[in-house]
Amino acid sequence: MALAEDQLPRKKLTPNKIITVGEHLRKFVFGESPSHKGYVGKVILLVGITGAGKSTLVNSFVNHLLVVKFLDNFRYELIEEEKAQVNSQTKFVTSYTFHTVDSSNVSDTVTIIDTPGLADTDGIEEDKKLFAKIRNFFESKDEFSINEVHLIGIVVPISRIRLDATEKYVYNQILSLFGNDVAENVSLVVTHMDGSKEPKHALNAAKTAGIPISAWYGFNNATLYDKPSAAKEEVYFQERSWKLRTDQCHKLMNDLTSSKWKTVSLVLTKDVLEHRSRLEENMKNLQEKVKQGSIKLVHLEQLYEEKQKSDIRGKTHLKNALQGLMVEFAREMTQMHKLTIQAHECLSKLYEIGLQKNSPDIVEYLDLLTKREELSSEPGYEKRLEHLREIRVVAKYLKKMQFGEGVFPFDNMLQELDKKGLRLIKAEDEFYMELHKPQARMRQKHPDFSVCLCASLIVIAMDREWTPSEDEVQPKDQGVTLNRRLV
Numbered sequence: 358m359a360l361a362e363d364q365l366p367r368k369k370l371t372p373n374k375i376i377t378v379g380e381h382l383r384k385f386v387f388g389e390s391p392s393h394k395g396y397v398g399k400v401i402l403l404v405g406i407t408g409a410g411k412s413t414l415v416n417s418f419v420n421h422l423l424v425v426k427f428l429d430n431f432r433y434e435l436i437e438e439e440k441a442q443v444n445s446q447t448k449f450v451t452s453y454t455f456h457t458v459d460s461s462n463v464s465d466t467v468t469i470i471d472t473p474g475l476a477d478t479d480g481i482e483e484d485k486k487l488f489a490k491i492r493n494f495f496e497s498k499d500e501f502s503i504n505e506v507h508l509i510g511i512v513v514p515i516s517r518i519r520l521d522a523t524e525k526y527v528y529n530q531i532l533s534l535f536g537n538d539v540a541e542n543v544s545l546v547v548t549h550m551d552g553s554k555e556p557k558h559a560l561n562a563a564k565t566a567g568i569p570i571s572a573w574y575g576f577n578n579a580t581l582y583d584k585p586s587a588a589k590e591e592v593y594f595q596e597r598s599w600k601l602r603t604d605q606c607h608k609l610m611n612d613l614t615s616s617k618w619k620t621v622s623l624v625l626t627k628d629v630l631e632h633r634s635r636l637e638e639n640m641k642n643l644q645e646k647v648k649q650g651s652i653k654l655v656h657l658e659q660l661y662e663e664k665q666k667s668d669i670r671g672k673t674h675l676k677n678a679l680q681g682l683m684v685e686f687a688r689e690m691t692q693m694h695k696l697t698i699q700a701h702e703c704l705s706k707l708y709e710i711g712l713q714k715n716s717p718d719i720v721e722y723l724d725l726l727t728k729r730e731e732l733s734s735e736p737g738y739e740k741r742l743e744h745l746r747e748i749r750v751v752a753k754y755l756k757k758m759q760f761g762e763g764v765f766p767f768d769n770m771l772q773e774l775d776k777k778g779l780r781l782i783k784a785e786d787e788f789y790m791e792l793h794k795p796q797a798r799m800r801q802k803h804p805d806f807s808v809c810l811c812a813s814l815i816v817i818a819m820d821r822e823w824t825p826s827e828d829e830v831q832p833k834d835q836g837v838t839l840n841r842r843l844v
Contacts, residue, residue, distance in 0.1 A: 366583045367434040370419070378497045381449050381490050385435075386501060388456035390466065395500045396465025397454050399613045403546070404534065405512030406527045407474030410548035412436040413578040414512060415453070415471050421606035422455050423615065424462050427599045432582050436471070448473055450494040454501060462607065465614040468503065470494075475527045480741070481719075481726065482747060484530060491534060492630035495623050507618045507628075508609075509539055510546040511568065513559055515575075520562045526722035528566035533633060536625025540569045540712060544617050546609075550575040553601055569712075572617075573607045576602055593739065629711045636703040639696055640751045646693040647750075647766055653686045654770055661779050669670035683779075683790035690781065690788040701758050720756065723749045 374386040390396040403411050419433050426659060435453060454468040455461070475482045495503060512530055545563055547556045556575055562572050577598055586592045612618060644698055660682060664675040708714050727745050730738045771781050778795045781788060 362585075362707070363584050365429075365584050367582065368431050370433055370435060373499075376499050376501060378499060379493060382494050382497060382499050383449050383451045385500070386454045386456075388457050389554055392466070395502070396456075396466055397452075397468040397501055397503055399508075399610075399618075400468045400470065400503055400506045401508040401512045401613055402470045402506050402511055403512055403545075404472050404531050405474060405510075406517070406523075407477045409474065409512040409514050410576075410578060411471060411474065411512050413581065414548060414576060415469055415544065417576060417578045417581055417602060418469060418610075419455075421462055421603060421610065422467065428585060442517075450490045452494075452501070452525070452762055459485065463610045463614050466608065467613065470503070474731060475530050476523055476544075481723070481745070487530075488534065488633055488637075492627065494635065495627050495630070496771075503623070505620050505622050505659060506539065506575050507542065507620055508613050509535065509543045510574075511543065511563070511570075512532070512546045512548060514549045515547050516549065517555055517559060517562065518557070520565050522721040522725045525560060525566060528563065529713065529719065530566055531708075532566075532568065533711065534626070534630065535712040535767060536623075536629050536710055537712050538625050539621050540792055541571055543569050544572040544574060545575060547575045549837055550577050550580065553604070567713075571768065572612070574605050578602060582843075625710055625714075629707065632703050632706050632710075636700060636707070636755075639703060640702045640754060643696040643700065644692060644747065644751050646689055646696060650686065650689045650693065650767060653682060653689060654767055654774075655780045657682055657686060657779065658770075658774060661774070661777060664776075677794075680779070687781065687788040689789045691786070692781075694786065694788065697758065700755070704758055706754075720749060720752050723752060 372385040372387050373389065373715055374384075374704075376384040376386075378384070392398075403412055403414065415436055416432075416434050420436050423433060425432060450470065450472050452468055452470045454466065456466045457463065473483070473487050473662050475484050475487065520528075535660070545556075546558060547559050550556065553575060558575065560570060560573060580595055580598045581602070586595060639750060657679070660675060660679045664672055667675055676763075723745055727742060731746065773813060774780070776795060778793055779790065780793055781790050
């Protein structure tokens with residue numbers, strides 16, 4: 358890469374060891390362990406929005422760790438930032454382990470874990486993959502397996518001063534990564550700062566989002582690679598910027614290697630990531646069942662109407678076909694019911710162990726992405742819009758479950774079919790369908806299946822040590838308790 362005239366040469370560090378795990382996990386080890394084989398020392402995990410400056414931040418840490426001075430005629434570079442911007446090098450989850458050397462600015466081995474940025478231009482699917490990558494990284498078994506963390510740095514640019522849809526989404530996604538035992542180990546790492554004043558707007562936004570911030574660190578790495586200027590006034594500001602950056606690096610690294618941050622095992626966080634993965638798969642299956650159920654329900658209505666209009670011979674043939682389809686639809690509903698229960702169990706467990714108590718509410722962010730796609734109309738936008746709408750449906754399902762509601766999108770259609778003489782009935786945890794004379798519906802009111810499913814969810818909720826607020830348990834039709842919110 359060609360350097361600008363006012364930029365210093367960049368040196369590449371040669372790692373003593375490189376460990377590649379799968380396609381998207383890498384570990385670089387620099388120096389020899391002063392302790393034992395596989396020692397990773399103090400661990401800082403960096404997470405944040407795409408474009409927050411994580412790559413430059415990691416490079417800044419490296420220059421501090423290796424005691425590079427302002428007047429030195431070079432700078433170290435671990436991550437090629439131009440390449441990272443064009444085709445993100447941090448599609449990988451990457452750890453950099455630096456063992457203590459005599460000239461180091463820290464007293465212990467330091468491991469920096471760099472993660473892909475959230476809210477990337479590649480779309481929400483990339484954010485979903487991030488969970489799998491981090492989970493795989495923590496679960497990987499090798500010489501330098503990482504089983505604990507000391508500091509979680511949420512990297513945000515100083516420009517993110519208000520809690521908009523994107524900001525809410527990012528904070529929610531970050532919270533949902535971790536177990537609740539890391540609450541006291543979370544710090545805000547603010548980039549592109551001009552001075553050392555407290556970044557009140559960024560801190561307030563994080564607080565409003567429910568992020569348990571225990572400390573903050575501010576950096577301006579814009580001049581990291583700049584040559585010292587010949588102009589006296591300009592070099593003064595360069596030196597001042599370098600000192601502010603160095604002071605913050607020293608503060609962070611000193612806090613990291615001292616007893617300020619307790620050691621937190623990643624066992625609970627791994628459990629959270631595992632349950633998030635199960636929930637994702639569960640909701641994917643539930644969405645597919647809803648699609649299949651919709652198709653079968655339309656077909657049921659068509660067959661039933663054909664049966665009513667046909668002669669006796671035709672009625673017999675259509676009745677057999679109709680009954681077969683009724684069995685299939687009831688089976689789909691039974692499976693959908695079980696998936697709903699399983700999803701609720703996952704949500705209940707995440708409420709118990711997760712730093713983020715509720716399922717991340719991403720509907721507002723999805724609406725924002727949908728508007729962007731509609732305005733851009735770039736090639737392939739129709740397919741992307743369809744995909745965003747499908748994800749939104751699942752997000753709405755999750756939100757309903759979080760409030761103790763059942764997911765049953767067919768009530769209106771089933772009520773119409775019930776009027777005509779086709780009824781879905783729930784018994785225990787199974788569904789079945791029956792034909793009846795339309796006038797018989799007066800003797801048995803069509804059941805609200807969202808109530809049926811909700812009743813099963815409440816049985817699970819009763820086993821949890823939750824105390825609902827006054828408006829969280831509301832009696833509705835026929836005295837059935839519907840809402841028991843997971844908050």
